Amino acid sequence: MFRPHPEETMHLRLHRARSVVLTSEELVEIRAAQRTFEGAYMRTALGIFSFSLVILKVFTEEFYGIGALFAAFGTAILLVAVYRRYQGNRQFFVAESPDDDGCGDTILRRKFRTSGDTVVLLTVLSLCAYATLLGLTWKLSDM
Template sequence: MFESASTYTLRQHRANSVVLTQAELVEIRAAQRTFEGAYLRTALSQFSFSLIILRIFTQEFYSIGALFAVFGAFIMLASLLRRRSGNRQFFRDESEGGRKKFRTSGNVVAVVSLISIAAYSALLVLLCRLQGA
């Protein structure tokens, strides 16, 4: 399912043993903060929001709190998917002839969009049920 770091190369070295230049380190750190970190922070904020709902509100709102916890879990999985695709963007894959290809993270954006649409649709249904009860 997940490729190991030894399948990726940079300057003829395996990704797990390469010595990076200062510019490469800055580039990797910036990408991690900007992209991977954003998904992780979003997941943590969803977990926190679900805990607030579960602690403060009454039992009628527990399903909404659980929904946000599940939403956070799926965003956390999307964060892992983004990390995996981030490795592909920086390092070269030996199985593809060692060529470095530019790949956008459109697949991760599509996954997060589908997760968000599903979660907010479920939230709308839960709120309509709550109002009708």
């Protein structure tokens, strides 16, 4: 509950994340990762929101369930984008951890972690959304 801010505990080249001056190569790497990962999730969420708005505005009320499904799916992807941004900050900095020998020193450890859990989460969300879409479409054909 009373943890310090991540910018205070994460370091790069022995500087706190809040006060680090990045080299041009590091800036290029961070910007590329943001464009690729964070931007892609946000653009996908905005596209799905736009599609749900088109369904809700253009089609009749029989399609409102499909529009609401896409709105909920867009919200879920937006939350995944926020989670991915949180994870992305941890890929460039190292975190402090207490030393194991008990003398009170802290060790800076860099541990590479892939975004596999984000991909699995997005896969499960997509499968659930498309299964629901299939069910709603099936229900429309019965009308």
